[in-house]
Amino acid sequence: MHRFPLSVATVFMVVGWSNAATAQSVCGGTVLFQCATDSADFREQITVCARDRSYALTRHALSSGDKYYDAPLIADANTTWFRWSEDDQVQLEIGFWSTDLAEPVTLHMELPWDDMTETVAETGSSAMWLQSPHWRDRVDQTTCASETVYADPEGLWAAQHARGPIAAFFSQDEIIPRVDTVGMARVTDMEATAEGVPVYASARPGAATPIWWMLQPGETVDIIDLANEFIAVAIPTNGLTGCFLRPEDLGRPYTGPCATGWVDGAYLQRTQ
Known part of the structure; x- marks a missing residue:
């Protein structure tokens, strides 16, 4: 910035x-x-x-x-x-x-x-x-x-000035991609709500946790971290076509270019 x-x-x-x-x-x-x-x-x-x-x-x-x-x-x-x-x-x-x-x-x-x-x-x-x-x-x-x-x-x-990494746009938790966590997933046809599958700002969402995004069935997302039953995903926004995760990004806090958030793993089917 x-x-x-x-x-x-x-x-x-x-x-x-x-x-x-x-x-x-x-x-x-x-x-x-x-x-x-x-x-x-x-x-x-x-x-x-x-x-x-x-x-x-x-x-x-x-x-x-x-x-x-x-x-x-x-x-x-x-x-x-x-x-x-x-x-x-x-x-x-x-x-x-x-x-x-x-x-x-x-x-x-x-x-x-x-x-x-x-x-x-x-x-x-x-x-x-x-x-x-x-x-x-x-x-x-x-x-x-x-x-x-x-x-x-x-x-x-x-x-x-002190906002932190780009990936904090959505997620309130630190997200660290690792070899055993990164991959791709498809959003299943089982919708959490009529509007889609919510992407939460926290890996431990409560009733007041912000929902920053909605994923739709059939969409593909990057998996970058895991926390119990919740999965951190990277979402291309503002015209991006992909999230461009590089080998040197592994093992350190994710800083973009994609926005991030947490999804209930029950609504994702891993494809890669």
């Missing part, structure tokens, strides 16, 4: 809507992003702030100030996914966990980028939206009005 020096905060606002001081009072941390949702009937304010090594996302009704979530969505920089890519625009994803909904919610942002100065550009188009889990048949998105997007992403890097 690179740190990009951002000397200029980019602000897109509508008159009479919001400002950084208002955002500061909402979350009590360093404000990273804020916007108003793009809805004529029920407009909300979405705010993301950084606190220590985590990010908190809150939603409030603009008319009344009532909270949309009973508790803020939390993204721990050490365990949730984070993606940053840049060209003429910065594209950003942060994975949050909703304890109220018992599901992950992904924040997406697109911001204008000045590649020469490696800063967010002061002019250009921007977008911000929230997305429900993409493994579901129905994907819900909550979009922001582009002219209301406030972005100051410099506060991202303090939390990301």
Whole structure:
């Protein structure tokens, strides 16, 4: 993960809507992003702030100030996914966990980028939206009005600096591939739920353990570690076609490029 020096905060606002001081009072941390949702009937304010090594996302009704979530969505920089890519625009994803909904919610942002100065550009188009889990048949998105997007992403890097290996995007446990554990497996037709087979953040999942992914019957995954009846799998995401496990990766904590998580071994049939 690179740190990009951002000397200029980019602000897109509508008159009479919001400002950084208002955002500061909402979350009590360093404000990273804020916007108003793009809805004529029920407009909300979405705010993301950084606190220590985590990010908190809150939603409030603009008319009344009532909270949309009973508790803020939390993204721990050490365990949730984070993606940053840049060209003429910065594209950003942060994975949050909703304890109220018992599901992950992904924040997406697109911001204008000045590649020469490696800063967010002061002019250009921007977008911000929230997305429900993409493994579901129905994907819900909550979009922001582009002219209301406030972005100051410099506060991202303090939390990301100590986030650890890439493979921690999903798994909260250290995963060490070994000669006697690595291989390939096929997801069986026996589904754990109607939505697929859950991939947990921990090898000892409980009722509150985040489910970061859903595997579907017939999919093939890389096996990289075992813990009792649970199997650590590597999942190609963000355009990857494979997980590229090399001999020199054996015997040391897995650091990517694939995301990782834990699956009940009853739903996997080893093929290699």
